[in-house]
Amino acid sequence: EVEALHCIGCGAVIQTTDKAGIGYTPQSALEKGLETGELYCQRCFRLRHYNEIAAVNISDDEFLRLLTEVGNTNALVVNVVDIFDFNGSVIPGLHRFVAGNDVLLVGNKRDILPKSVKESKVRNWLRERAHEEGLRPVDVVLTSAYNRDDTLDLVDEIENYREGRDVYVVGVTNVGKSTLINAIIKNATGDSDVITTSRFPGTTLDKIEIPLDDGSFIIDTPGIIHRHQMAHFIGPEDLKLVSPKKEIKPKTYQLNEGQTLFMGGLARFDYLKGDKQGFTGFFDNHLMIHRTKLEKADEFYVKHKGSLLAPPREDDMDTFPKLVRKEFALKEKSDIVFSGLGWIRVAKPAIIAAWVPEGVDVVVRKSLI
Ligand code: GDP
Incomplete structure (x- = not known):
């Protein structure tokens, strides 16, 4: 019996036949890996070199x-x-x-x-x-x-x-x-x-x-x-936006009721009711945040998602879920947490709506600050 080869990243047994299975490695990469002594399965190789997430089927x-x-x-x-x-x-x-x-x-x-x-x-x-x-x-x-x-x-x-x-x-x-x-x-x-x-x-x-x-x-x-991670809905080029590498610098937006913030095309925050106040976003420093009027927001999203409102990119649009809405009436200083993306701090009483891709969670917590 031939002794099994293991991926030095995850430890999976290397195999060259089942592309979707654990430990899959193309034959050519296997040969190269044996030569160099650095044998990775395809998934680990991609993670190491492209920071790319590949699905592995585990039943x-x-x-x-x-x-x-x-x-x-x-x-x-x-x-x-x-x-x-x-x-x-x-x-x-x-x-x-x-x-x-x-x-x-x-x-x-x-x-x-x-x-x-x-x-x-x-x-x-x-x-x-x-x-x-x-x-x-x-x-x-x-x-x-x-x-x-x-x-x-x-x-x-x-x-x-x-x-x-x-x-x-x-x-x-x-x-x-x-x-x-x-x-x-x-x-x-x-x-x-x-x-x-x-x-x-x-x-x-x-x-x-x-x-x-x-x-x-x-x-x-x-x-x-x-399956419900934000990371699964966007392409590898944009992963850094949902897995920040640096300390987050909070940004504050003064909003009147009836205004909306878009976090790229990934999430949306509507200020429905309350006094003018500052909302502080805690997101990756490179995520583009756009402000618009609530009454125009639906139209704005349809028109600009995949381009001005990105990620998702044009290529991801087919598989990107629709945004679903959840309303919150906040009485104390709270964070609206967009799972896997970041959060918005609401300092004063407000009624707001938060939108996330279907399947991703949005929750309220007492403010961390
Ligand atoms: P695994 O699938 O749980 O094994 O996750 P990985 O170790 O592959 O890490 C997933 C992503 O999170 C990669 O982009 C890592 O670089 C990143 N990452 C892992 N640990 C940390 C950390 O402590 N801080 C930050 N900022 N990123 C991390």
Whole structure:
């Protein structure tokens, strides 16, 4: 029997036949990878080189088996979520599978948060949202995969809570789980050769095992794809707009009632009723925000989406969902959160409407500032 080859990015067994399957690599890339010793599956290759998200088919059955294995093991479960996209980070039913195991909730991408945001509020908010999902984390930790000190602190926290047990790291794709795991390996173990892989029983999914000093492991599980992420509705060129790389600089817009803001063509904010006031947007610094009259907004969108109001681009228009509207009456200082995109702070009482692509969440929270 020929020994299986593994992707050095995600640990999947390399295969050259099923284009939509896990570990797919074109034959030519396989040969090149063997030559250079850097063998990546196509998905990891694209992520590394183009920051591009390619869908991998993981059947629900396989994923359920994976979660069941986690649930049957006495382990610490580390659930990585994207601070900017809690809703797009949720693993449905996770609380049932982890059963009696401790869960440490890790909010990644803290580096994007503006300095003015109080981190204790972010942690409380994540905790509340987790409770709504039935999860009772032992703690909530904020981190950035890009920050060495953060990842070292995270390793300390994990060490603190795992109490000699194995650690399963779970998360949906795009939350930064791979980047975080790589940072942990690099910073905490000082060794890039420590990864081993093994199979989840009854699945074609591989787990990456990072040995710890005491014979336990940090086990990285495959990410599942969350279909309701903003990231899935736009092309690879625009991904940076929903996955900012730099600290966000808030921008304030003075609006009268009857005015509308468009966040590219991805989301819309209508000021329906209230006194003239400043609304502060927390979005990627490059996302174009357009102001218009509410009464003209529908027409404006139809006319300009894909061009002036982009992303989505012309090419994405066929698959881009329609925007759906949700109205909110706000009495206290609140954030309107456009899942995976950012938020708008409303300081004074107001009635507003928020529009997002169908399938993406929009929620209100107490203001983080
Ligand atoms: P995975 O699918 O969960 O493994 O996610 P990746 O590790 O591939 O990361 C998804 C995207 O988020 C990539 O564009 C990363 O560069 C970015 N990313 C990951 N971690 C961080 C972080 O801590 N801060 C910021 N700003 N971006 C991050």
